[in-house]
Amino acid sequence: MKRILKAAILGATGLVGIEYARMLSEHPYIKPAYLAGKNSVGRPYGEIVRWQTVGQVPKEVRDMEVKPTDPKLMDDVDIIFSPLPQGAAGPVEEQFAKLGFPVISNSPDHRFDPDVPLLIPEVNPHTVSLIDEQKKRRDWKGFIVTTPLCTAQGAAIPLSPIYMNFKMNGAYITTIQSLSGAGYPGIPSLDIVDNILPLGDAYDAKTIKEVTRILGEVKRNIGEPSMQEVSLAATTHRIATIHGHYEVSYVTFKEDTEVSKVREVLDNFRGEPQDLKLPTAPEKPIITMNEDNRPQVYFDRWAGNPPGMSIVVGRLKQINNRTIRMVSLIHNTIRGAAGGGILSAELLKEKGYIE
Amino acid sequence: MKRILKAAILGATGLVGIEYARMLSEHPYIKPAYLAGKNSVGRPYGEIVRWQTVGQVPKEVRDMEVKPTDPKLMDDVDIIFSPLPQGAAGPVEEQFAKLGFPVISNSPDHRFDPDVPLLIPEVNPHTVSLIDEQKKRRDWKGFIVTTPLCTAQGAAIPLSPIYMNFKMNGAYITTIQSLSGAGYPGIPSLDIVDNILPLGDAYDAKTIKEVTRILGEVKRNIGEPSMQEVSLAATTHRIATIHGHYEVSYVTFKEDTEVSKVREVLDNFRGEPQDLKLPTAPEKPIITMNEDNRPQVYFDRWAGNPPGMSIVVGRLKQINNRTIRMVSLIHNTIRGAAGGGILSAELLKEKGYIE
Amino acid sequence: MKRILKAAILGATGLVGIEYARMLSEHPYIKPAYLAGKNSVGRPYGEIVRWQTVGQVPKEVRDMEVKPTDPKLMDDVDIIFSPLPQGAAGPVEEQFAKLGFPVISNSPDHRFDPDVPLLIPEVNPHTVSLIDEQKKRRDWKGFIVTTPLCTAQGAAIPLSPIYMNFKMNGAYITTIQSLSGAGYPGIPSLDIVDNILPLGDAYDAKTIKEVTRILGEVKRNIGEPSMQEVSLAATTHRIATIHGHYEVSYVTFKEDTEVSKVREVLDNFRGEPQDLKLPTAPEKPIITMNEDNRPQVYFDRWAGNPPGMSIVVGRLKQINNRTIRMVSLIHNTIRGAAGGGILSAELLKEKGYIE
Amino acid sequence: MKRILKAAILGATGLVGIEYARMLSEHPYIKPAYLAGKNSVGRPYGEIVRWQTVGQVPKEVRDMEVKPTDPKLMDDVDIIFSPLPQGAAGPVEEQFAKLGFPVISNSPDHRFDPDVPLLIPEVNPHTVSLIDEQKKRRDWKGFIVTTPLCTAQGAAIPLSPIYMNFKMNGAYITTIQSLSGAGYPGIPSLDIVDNILPLGDAYDAKTIKEVTRILGEVKRNIGEPSMQEVSLAATTHRIATIHGHYEVSYVTFKEDTEVSKVREVLDNFRGEPQDLKLPTAPEKPIITMNEDNRPQVYFDRWAGNPPGMSIVVGRLKQINNRTIRMVSLIHNTIRGAAGGGILSAELLKEKGYIE
Ligand SMILES: NC(=O)c1ccc[n+]([C@@H]2O[C@H](COP(=O)([O-])OP(=O)(O)OC[C@H]3O[C@@H](n4cnc5c(N)ncnc54)[C@H](OP(=O)(O)O)[C@@H]3O)[C@@H](O)[C@H]2O)c1
Ligand SMILES: NC(=O)c1ccc[n+]([C@@H]2O[C@H](COP(=O)([O-])OP(=O)(O)OC[C@H]3O[C@@H](n4cnc5c(N)ncnc54)[C@H](OP(=O)(O)O)[C@@H]3O)[C@@H](O)[C@H]2O)c1
Ligand SMILES: NC(=O)c1ccc[n+]([C@@H]2O[C@H](COP(=O)([O-])OP(=O)(O)OC[C@H]3O[C@@H](n4cnc5c(N)ncnc54)[C@H](OP(=O)(O)O)[C@@H]3O)[C@@H](O)[C@H]2O)c1
Ligand SMILES: NC(=O)c1ccc[n+]([C@@H]2O[C@H](COP(=O)([O-])OP(=O)(O)OC[C@H]3O[C@@H](n4cnc5c(N)ncnc54)[C@H](OP(=O)(O)O)[C@@H]3O)[C@@H](O)[C@H]2O)c1
Structure with a gap:
């Protein structure tokens, strides 16, 4: 049996964030452990979130408090999903990667960095090997992988x-x-x-x-x-x-x-x-x-x-x-964003980039 | 000054028919003289019509009674505009053309008759000469001209x-x-x-x-x-x-x-x-x-x-x-139908096919 | 443990019918056993149905063939859910009730028969006793219960x-x-x-x-x-x-x-x-x-x-x-129709009207 | 014959502003003479405006340049129509009124000033007499009249x-x-x-x-x-x-x-x-x-x-x-705003408050 991975969802209240919250609430080994936001910080997730998707807010996340996007609060987190807005995403994701977190980003900010995979797991899985180069070149313990538009x-x-x-x-x-x-x-x-x-x-x-x-x-x-x-x-x-x-x-x-x-x-x-x-x-x-x-x-x-x-x-x-x-x-928000991100994480785990 | 032409609008209560009614109410020499319908026969036009276009029903047509699609009632009509539904249009248009009316049709029924123009006045005006062939071949006093989809x-x-x-x-x-x-x-x-x-x-x-x-x-x-x-x-x-x-x-x-x-x-x-x-x-x-x-x-x-x-x-x-x-x-209902039909009538008049 | 009840859904391809199909596919003791339609008869349900609700057509019903609305084909059916259109519903429902089926109708046709319950299980559950009168008066083995608009x-x-x-x-x-x-x-x-x-x-x-x-x-x-x-x-x-x-x-x-x-x-x-x-x-x-x-x-x-x-x-x-x-x-299609119908069936079973 | 009144439309590119521009382009004696905006300043009106109404931008205003909301540039203007956003409107309107302009406002900012009419010309025309009190009390040469929500x-x-x-x-x-x-x-x-x-x-x-x-x-x-x-x-x-x-x-x-x-x-x-x-x-x-x-x-x-x-x-x-x-x-944007504002101006002119 797989070890449970604790995931942080940055931008958890956004349109992509809610699909992460929904899908991870049912995931066999990745659990939503930290929901980060900006304007909604301090509010119970189930109260503040605009649930523009199927079903109701899952009980796994409903009562979690939305927290700031601060790596210091995420000690026990194993993986960062980052559907943050363009511009805001870039520096935050670098900060996390530098500190050793695996970051799966849906934002455009790092998509064309030459050492960052633009990953669709069925299509170009071999590009995950860019991670090795990325870590070496940047001297990072963590890394960034992006999903395409x-x-x-x-x-x-x-x-x-x-x-x-x-x-x-x-x-x-x-x-x-x-x-x-x-x-x-x-x-x-x-x-x-x-x-x-x-x-x-x-x-x-x-x-x-x-x-x-x-x-x-x-x-x-x-x-x-x-x-x-x-x-x-x-x-x-x-x-x-x-x-x-x-x-x-x-x-x-x-x-x-x-x-x-x-x-x-x-x-x-x-x-x-x-x-x-x-x-x-x-x-x-x-x-x-x-x-x-x-x-x-x-x-x-x-x-x-x-x-x-x-x-x-x-x-x-x-x-x-x-x-x-x-x-x-x-x-667009599932295969094109959150679902693609989770599938990427699963591939990275399988290939040993996330442990 | 041009002689005033009296026009009948078949299907006058339809989405194309209302644009004919609107545009002809302001036309310099073609006047809406006869409004024909099916289910709305006998009702005042302004009351029965769904005016799915700009403005309000023009006073020129508001109080006209919707009449049956019957050539016998249209003795003094000079031109027939026919935005009738596919299937219903064909035989009706033939009947009118045979009786000597110029028929401008927006319906698909006769569009591919080899002797019927499929007319966009700016694009293929020379095809109006098919009318001569059409009248001769069919021994009709009137004729049919169609506008494309x-x-x-x-x-x-x-x-x-x-x-x-x-x-x-x-x-x-x-x-x-x-x-x-x-x-x-x-x-x-x-x-x-x-x-x-x-x-x-x-x-x-x-x-x-x-x-x-x-x-x-x-x-x-x-x-x-x-x-x-x-x-x-x-x-x-x-x-x-x-x-x-x-x-x-x-x-x-x-x-x-x-x-x-x-x-x-x-x-x-x-x-x-x-x-x-x-x-x-x-x-x-x-x-x-x-x-x-x-x-x-x-x-x-x-x-x-x-x-x-x-x-x-x-x-x-x-x-x-x-x-x-x-x-x-x-x-679609103006250039693509009623407006195209009226422009066609104007061209036909200029070329002597309508007098 | 409850005996499994086999349900027929009349009008199974309609907007209410699909909610019956969806909800019964997950029901603990009522199973969708017969899907009846009109224009869609003979076609696999999963192919013909317009699934205007959440999720995808459940595997429980996907491959079932849509059948005619014919009691003779429903020998082993225990309960009839009838979301048929007004007018069509009335005589069909009577026919089934006469033959001994419990009929739960969402249609308006029998809502104001004085011996037919207009049932909201939380609100007027005592009105199910009208069934006794209904059966006696009409000499029926089955009965009709309706849900309100x-x-x-x-x-x-x-x-x-x-x-x-x-x-x-x-x-x-x-x-x-x-x-x-x-x-x-x-x-x-x-x-x-x-x-x-x-x-x-x-x-x-x-x-x-x-x-x-x-x-x-x-x-x-x-x-x-x-x-x-x-x-x-x-x-x-x-x-x-x-x-x-x-x-x-x-x-x-x-x-x-x-x-x-x-x-x-x-x-x-x-x-x-x-x-x-x-x-x-x-x-x-x-x-x-x-x-x-x-x-x-x-x-x-x-x-x-x-x-x-x-x-x-x-x-x-x-x-x-x-x-x-x-x-x-x-x-409207769940609490207001299919869900209300299923809840009614559960109440009727509990009260002994359905066995 | 009435003297032509020159009007400035503040917020001329807004949803209410465009109805002022459209209606005044056809007005018998009030002409759109000055179109003021904020982000669109310096641009030709016909190019920058979102024409969310009937017809096309009238030729009377199409080529006018959008100008700043600055009284110093409006020397020859006789009347100010002010459909400015809440908050922005208040101080601007006061400034104009103080300088002697008649200001007709559609914004909420002054609607409940006790000496400002909240005018619907057919309903409470007598309230225009508040203007006298307003001018006296505030020692203004101009005045503000508002139209309701x-x-x-x-x-x-x-x-x-x-x-x-x-x-x-x-x-x-x-x-x-x-x-x-x-x-x-x-x-x-x-x-x-x-x-x-x-x-x-x-x-x-x-x-x-x-x-x-x-x-x-x-x-x-x-x-x-x-x-x-x-x-x-x-x-x-x-x-x-x-x-x-x-x-x-x-x-x-x-x-x-x-x-x-x-x-x-x-x-x-x-x-x-x-x-x-x-x-x-x-x-x-x-x-x-x-x-x-x-x-x-x-x-x-x-x-x-x-x-x-x-x-x-x-x-x-x-x-x-x-x-x-x-x-x-x-x-809402015509009777409820621009049209109501123009009708108010006409009433004020008739009653001698605008000359
Ligand atoms: N929507 C899609 O279909 C789609 C598909 C592929 C990729 N993407 C990409 O995914 C990203 C998110 O898109 P979205 O549609 O989910 O956006 P969104 O609905 O606008 O959500 C933005 C989220 O980011 C948070 N946020 C905003 N600014 C922040 C900041 N400075 N620091 C930390 N958190 C911040 C917001 O939190 P608060 O609510 O708490 O303020 C919210 O949770 C974008 O980069 C987008 O390009 C989107
Ligand atoms: N809509 C478009 O954008 C467009 C563009 C190009 C061409 N066309 C063609 O124009 C024709 C009319 O389209 P539409 O959109 O205006 O249709 P519509 O809105 O459905 O109107 C149909 C009209 O025809 C009348 N009518 C129906 N059946 C009739 C019959 N058997 N005998 C006499 N009158 C009958 C109706 O009268 P009552 O209301 O009195 O029953 C109504 O006035 C079609 O052939 C269509 O293909 C349409
Ligand atoms: N929609 C609601 O929110 C709602 C709420 C409460 C009650 N209701 C009531 O529920 C009933 C159904 O409504 P709906 O919205 O589901 O209607 P719908 O979407 O129009 O569906 C009608 C269904 O009935 C079938 N059908 C039609 N005519 C038939 C006939 N003569 N014999 C047998 N089957 C026939 C159709 O089968 P085919 O597709 O195979 O032709 C289809 O499955 C109506 O009485 C309505 O008043 C509806
Ligand atoms: N919409 C309605 O149905 C309605 C009905 C009754 C009353 N009202 C009231 O009418 C007012 C306008 O509403 P609207 O719907 O037309 O608003 P809108 O579409 O948002 O338009 C606002 C207009 O004001 C200009 N503007 C914005 N901030 C400004 C500032 N600080 N200084 C100068 N100009 C500024 C804008 O110019 P730029 O485009 O150049 O930036 C734009 O022309 C509001 O007070 C509203 O409450 C509206």
Whole structure:
């Protein structure tokens, strides 16, 4: 039997934090032991938290007091989950890593440090070896591992086996994303009722940048590979859905490629988490659907087991000999953040980086 | 001064019908003279109509009684606008055309008859000459002209000058469409709150079929050209916006093509309606925007003058040497239906098909 | 240990039917054994059902085939849950009751038969004795028990202990109800985006009629008591929330009444289901909240255990000496339908009406 | 012919500011001459403004530069409209009034100064005489007049003729308000999708406080009358409608009161603005509807002429001998703010307070 790991959730009251709290309350060997916040410090978690997810606040965390983000108070903590806002996250995470904590971050601040893994456990598990370099170079006892932008994961997870197995040329992506992806308070309601909000050039660009790096690593490379050979584009939007990022991709190839083969590859995709039977690994990281009106955000974002850990892919269609169309749906705060973070922790434990 | 033309609006209480009623109430020489319906027959228009548009029911039509769709009652009518539902429209339109009425239809029933124009006045005005063939072949005194599917127009209008001026290879389109495009009652509310509704293969296919025909006609061809050389794809959706279809297109070319040139061509696009100064012709059929968060459905669907008659194009971006990205927004019930119908009538009058 | 009861769910694919399927899949002694439908007959439940609730279709029912609503196929069924549409329900339910089945109906068709209980187990459990009269009078081996309109329950459950304990004079109710209350397809989306839909005189009236009868029975009466002494009014609306009916009540009294006393009575309210520790009985049928921005539909509709079985009451306030204000929130498809039905079955079993 | 008055709109880019800009662009004798803002200073109005209303930015204001809120730059301005945020408004308005400007404020800051009118031109026009006292007491050349909270107006306008004509005892109000009432950015989207947001005790209380004062003044009193004899209560909410506050009131009386008489009084209600034929006065300040599903926010908020200046009242019903039910709908940014402000200016001009 595994030793129980005590976890601190920084930003525990945030939209990602609540999924950590919910999932860890049921985890076999990682327990929520410390809930950190900012404005909600000193308040009972169950009273202060906006529980924008399924069910009710679990009894495991309901009566815990929200505490400050202070490593001195976390002596007995084994692992830090850090879904902190951009800007706030960076220095805090460094501080923890320096002190010896393993830090799993969902924030963008360290995602492009050359010695920090940008980890999707099924896709680029070999990049965890960057941790050794990171610790040495920075003379840290702990380390930082990051998970990618939710939007980038929604594209990168299905594109990875495609890129691995076929001569992919590019992907033209259009996203329709949910409100929870922007945190709370996030998007003003008057921007979204009877409207579509384009997320703009910067958001498009960071999506592409992350997908590019991840695809570059799929073929066992490490760091940020050049990937000049693949042409990616993204046009990103938010609408009034609560959870779930929906992404339409037209994928082009350098040679004739049959959609039935692509579907097969997606269906059969498995990674180390499945081989290792990690507790948070869904049986199938990618679930394909055949109905021509699926996936639908409301009905399919909770797909997989644990719920929300599988990406749903549908609308697969041969556009022409060298182009296929595919739609993917990711639960942004689960697979795209907290669930991905917990799965990363499980992988790191399995590989001996967390003890 | 032009003779006043008396118009009948079939389906006058529908989502397209109300835009006809609104726009014709202010038209310089076409007057709403007969409002036809089905379930609302016998009721005062202003009382029965669901006015799902701006302003209040105009006084010109408020007290008119809704009448049956019966040509015998329309002796003094000069022109028939027919936004009737698919299936119901076809036979009714034939009946009117046979009796000598000019019929402008927004319904799909006759769109692919080989002798019926599928008309966008700025794009394929020369196809009105099909009317001569139609009248001869069918031995009709009147005729039918159709306007394309709103979704197809949203893509075809900006793609037309692009196809005309550059060696276009294909377009990969993703649409995010409004509820009013489905008529009333249309989409159940439980399909759309916190959800995205994929419209499915059939809707994707008809969009492509219509865009293909229109592009084929851009270069002065008539009928349904083959267009094998261009690869089009569409993935269509509905969300909880009320009016306005938003479409993201990745357009590919056979040779290097600069986005700045494409923008110029879009900006300068004008057609016969502009040359002829038709009253419902917007100064610019296409308005381009530069802000990276525009167009937005709520703010830009009413663009142009008359409002809703211009397509707004934005997010123009060079993806790679041979690919550009473009977003277009069309007011589906105005430019995509009633406004397009009225502009068609104006063109037909100018060309002598309506007297 | 209790004998396992086999249940048929009529209308199993409907919005209430899915909650029966979900809750019975986890029930200690009532099992979903037969799923009946109409248009979906012959299809695997997990494929055809619109799962407009939490989680995914339970494995207990996922692969069951939807069957016709035919008693001949239900030989081994012990209990019928009938969330059928108004009109369709009535004759079907009679047919089953005549054949000896216990029928628990959520439909309105038999709610006002003088020998049919309109049952809220915590409120008027003594009315189950009407069953004896019903069976005798109709010479049936089985019987029908109904649950009240969801909207009526949202008001009647908290008003019952108030009426029981204080000299209540009347209640002026305004409801803001969810889409799922209208079934599927239900409300057209264009009626509800950027709008409030008044439900009209008939809906207001039936709400009042049911609340009146239930309050009349609170004081141990049976049948439809006159209740002339209490003045009730309701103004009912639907908005674009998915589940949860929210109701604001101004309650007036014949003598000075302190809100603190009212709160106490609500907090302490328990009924037979709690005494009998029925499996679907929430610990507290009414949960009161103190925050001045609660209850909120999104966060509080799942209150209680089983989730959705408690009514949440908040915004309690003394308006004047003889008037208090109260807000109640009911999960319409759970406490207001399927959950109420299952709790009723448990009570009937405990009282020997189901064996 | 009237002299043209030059108006400055403070907060011109806000949700109320845009209605001032729109309505004044068409006003016969008040012209928008100065558009003031804060963050948008220096930008062309048409570029920076979020035009969350009908139509497009009028050409009269489109190219005007947004300027600072600085009286020194407004030498030639005759009248100040001040829809500034609470807190920011107070000192700015005093500064302008001291310098001799007539200030019409929509903000709450001075609403309860004892010498400042809280003006609804049809309801308490006599309170403008407070201006004389105000100028004298404060030794100001200019003055401040305020318009009430939009929510308070939605109740107070129909209650005024009722209170004037019948022995009213109290009113129990439940509001369902729109997003625009909270300004921009206002309500976070995650608070409102699939939710109802209670506005809380403070909002309820200020609504009642303002309605109470206005009703107190209806019978020709001035200042803040005691009104102990009338019992008012409000329960206020926001939902995802864009414009339009919908309010359900149960009105109680000290003696038997017939709803038909109440309807008559509401229908016939006129005030000084109608007698004086002020340009922004709607023909009927209150429009009553009979259909049992009206008013509806989407369809009726633009009622009256100018659009949005009439309050729509419907669902009138006799609850018992001494209680009637009534629903009112007010366009919060028009009648409830900018339109009310312009109508106030017109009245003040007519009465010689503005020259
Ligand atoms: N939302 C998503 O779908 C998603 C997906 C992938 C990655 N991410 C990333 O995850 C991070 C969190 O996102 P979110 O959506 O959960 O945000 P959020 O809802 O805004 O939550 C922010 C959390 O951080 C805490 N916090 C804020 N400032 C802090 C500071 N200076 N020091 C310590 N704690 C602070 C807040 O605590 P108090 O409430 O106590 O103030 C709150 O718990 C972001 O970096 C985001 O980019 C989000
Ligand atoms: N909505 C769009 O954006 C759009 C865009 C382009 C084209 N179109 C096409 O325009 C047509 C109308 O669409 P819509 O959205 O306006 O539909 P809609 O809102 O459903 O209105 C249908 C209208 O047709 C009348 N009608 C229905 N059945 C009829 C029959 N058998 N005989 C005579 N009248 C009948 C109805 O009258 P009563 O109300 O009196 O029953 C109503 O006025 C469709 O063919 C659609 O494909 C629509
Ligand atoms: N929704 C609520 O909140 C609520 C609350 C309290 C009470 N109720 C009552 O519960 C009942 C069901 O409501 P709902 O919202 O679940 O409705 P719904 O979503 O419209 O579902 C109706 C169900 O009934 C089946 N059905 C329809 N017509 C039938 C027929 N003639 N014979 C047999 N089966 C038929 C349908 O099967 P197929 O899908 O196979 O066609 C479907 O399973 C109604 O009487 C309603 O008044 C509802
Ligand atoms: N919205 C309604 O329905 C309604 C109804 C009745 C009364 N009111 C009252 O009207 C006022 C305005 O409401 P709103 O909804 O229009 O608000 P809003 O949309 O938030 O607009 C605020 C406006 O004030 C400007 N502003 C903000 N801070 C300022 C400062 N310190 N100095 C100068 N200008 C400043 C802003 O300019 P920049 O954009 O340039 O920063 C913007 O133009 C509030 O007092 C509100 O209570 C509103």
